Amino acid sequence: MNDRKLWDVNTPAEDLNNDLLMAENSEDVGRTKVIKYQLNSQRRKELCQLQGIEYSSIFVDIEPTLLPKILVLIGQRHGQSELYTALLSLGPELTSFVDTKAIIKEKISYHSKELARLNSWLALKELGDSKHSGGAEQGSGNNEVAEEGSKKRQRTDH
Amino acid sequence: MSSSEEESDQEVEDEFYQAFGDHTGISNDFREAIDLIKDNSNQIDEVDIGIYDSFPIVGLGQDTSHFNNLAWMLFGRYIANNTHLKNIDLTNCNITDRKITLFFSELVRSSSLKELILGDNAFSIEGVRVMVPFLRNAAKLECLDVGDNNNLDTECFELLVSTCSESSTLNYLDVRDCNITDISALERFSLTSKLTVLHVGSNNIGRQGFNILSNLLQQEGSVLKAIGLSNTGVGDDETEMLANSLKHNTSLEALYLDKNNIGKRGCIALLKLVNDISSIESTYSSNRTLTKLVSDEFEGRRFRTVPKDFRVSEQMKRELENALM
Numbered sequence: 237m238n239d240r241k242l243w244d245v246n247t248p249a250e251d252l253n254n255d256l257l258m259a260e261n262s263e264d265v266g267r268t269k270v271i272k273y274q275l276n277s278q279r280r281k282e283l284c285q286l287q288g289i290e291y292s293s294i295f296v297d298i299e300p301t302l303l304p305k306i307l308v309l310i311g312q313r314h315g316q317s318e319l320y321t322a323l324l325s326l327g328p329e330l331t332s333f334v335d336t337k338a339i340i341k342e343k344i345s346y347h348s349k350e351l352a353r354l355n356s357w358l359a360l361k362e363l364g365d366s367k368h369s370g371g372a373e374q375g376s377g378n379n380e381v382a383e384e385g386s387k388k389r390q391r392t393d394h
Numbered sequence: 395m396s397s398s399e400e401e402s403d404q405e406v407e408d409e410f411y412q413a414f415g416d417h418t419g420i421s422n423d424f425r426e427a428i429d430l431i432k433d434n435s436n437q438i439d440e441v442d443i444g445i446y447d448s449f450p451i452v453g454l455g456q457d458t459s460h461f462n463n464l465a466w467m468l469f470g471r472y473i474a475n476n477t478h479l480k481n482i483d484l485t486n487c488n489i490t491d492r493k494i495t496l497f498f499s500e501l502v503r504s505s506s507l508k509e510l511i512l513g514d515n516a517f518s519i520e521g522v523r524v525m526v527p528f529l530r531n532a533a534k535l536e537c538l539d540v541g542d543n544n545n546l547d548t549e550c551f552e553l554l555v556s557t558c559s560e561s562s563t564l565n566y567l568d569v570r571d572c573n574i575t576d577i578s579a580l581e582r583f584s585l586t587s588k589l590t591v592l593h594v595g596s597n598n599i600g601r602q603g604f605n606i607l608s609n610l611l612q613q614e615g616s617v618l619k620a621i622g623l624s625n626t627g628v629g630d631d632e633t634e635m636l637a638n639s640l641k642h643n644t645s646l647e648a649l650y651l652d653k654n655n656i657g658k659r660g661c662i663a664l665l666k667l668v669n670d671i672s673s674i675e676s677t678y679s680s681n682r683t684l685t686k687l688v689s690d691e692f693e694g695r696r697f698r699t700v701p702k703d704f705r706v707s708e709q710m711k712r713e714l715e716n717a718l719m
Contacts, residue, residue, distance in 0.1 A: 242678065262644075265682040269717070274674050283671040286710055287662055294674055 242267055244305070275306065276314045277321050293325055300329060406432075413465035420465075424457040431479060432472040441473070442483040458487040466493045470500030473507070480534075481509040489515035491524075498524045502531055509537040513568070518545035522553050529557045529564075539568035541593060546572035552579040559583035570622060571596035577603045580610060587615040593622030595650065604632040608639035611646060620648035622689065633660030637667040640681055648686040652701035661706045661714060669717035685718050 273279050274294055284291040298306065303326060311319040410432065414425050430438050443458055461469065473479055489497070494517045522540075529535065538558065540546065551574045558564045567589055574597040580586055594603070603626070610616055633656050640646060668684055670676035688701045699718045700711050
């Protein structure tokens with residue numbers, strides 16, 4: 237069984253409501269049966285009862301890295317209610333699947349970089365402000381000249 | 395045309411008239427059809443007695459009841475000489491050993507036939523023996539149906555199987571309701587490596603018969619796509635046996651199990667075969683080929699796939715039906 241292909245959310249699953257009729261080859265039939273019967277907790281419960289099998293979680297034997305894809309498939313094929321049921325039973329697995337240390341390290345790294353960026357921005361801003369205030373003094377003298385020139389033109393006009 | 399050829403033609407026409415003329419009671423339509431077959435017309439490639447509402451399917455059930463010995467012989471000769479005829483259906487024509495002997499004495503030279511249906515007639519081992527030379531010679535024959543012949547028996551079946559095993563083209567054999575009690579010939583002559591369809595329904599093949607079929611279905615070379623086991627006394631034990639043998643079979647699409655005695659245990663075995671819910675791997679690798687457990691039977695607008703007479707809950711039937719599709 238090719239797990240990657242089986243759980244590939246980009247491979248269009250056959251129309252489950254059309255009862256496997258759309259499945260084009262043998263592998264599709266197998267995949268459709270898994271999605272239709274194993275990923276639907278209600279149907280699986282009923283079938284377990286009919287076949288005299290004890291109902292238990294299907295997620296135990298699944299590689300944790302595939303869980304997100306499986307959840308996507310459950311949501312896509314069986315709706316929010318089934319997704320919610322799956323999430324309930326998958327909560328601990330999903331949490332344990334998260335590498336907290338790596339995430340904290342990543343966050344620290346991110347925030348360190350952000351801090352450095354902000355510091356450098358602040359430094360540049362302060363530098364810019366000081367330059368700006370010097371330039372502003374020079375600018376007021378020019379205004380006076382301009383005003384003077386204006387007056388001169390006024391005089392000429394009269 | 396020389397005078398001898400003219401005489402010969404006249405003889406042929408005289409024979410035709412004697413066998414199929416107005417006085418015989420054979421209908422005009424059927425007489426015309428036989429005439430076309432005699433003249434090797436390409437307008438007819440199928441002779442079907444009993445169904446008469448569309449051309450080129452020709453012949454009325456009562457027409458062959460008017461056949462005298464000469465008619466049966468000539469009918470065989472005309473068909474043998476015709477190079478266009480592919481299918482002949484002589485179901486329920488009251489063909490006795492005498493008639494079939496006359497018919498096959500001429501039909502033996504036929505080389506175009508692909509399908510020969512002789513169901514529901516009255517011939518016995520003698521009739522099967524005269525069929526043998528034809529079967530050996532029929533280079534294109536794909537389908538042989540001798541079902542519903544109450545005068546046949548296991549000996550006839552063995553003779554048919556041994557002869558058909560020599561054929562390189564035959565893939566369909568219908569021997570339902572022929573008083574067969576032993577099908578071990580299938581194993582002895584390796585016929586299931588050639589047959590795609592085998593109907594042995596309404597025969598009392600016994601537990602040994604189901605054992606043989608189970609073994610054959612597990613063989614790698616089996617090409618069987620359909621097995622008819624209706625009304626053969628299949629119970630839960632036999633169903634479990636057959637279901638186990640189909641776990642790794644990738645050729646069988648239909649296993650007709652209607653009119654048997656199948657209850658919950660057998661039904662669960664079939665359900666597990668096509669959808670084992672015990673694990674993802676089991677569901678994925680469940681049998682993907684088997685899709686029908688009943689021969690074409692309409693319910694509403696669609697074909698049924700599970701027999702009505704399974705003694706299980708409607709939910710079980712529904713789940714089995716869903717998984718088969």
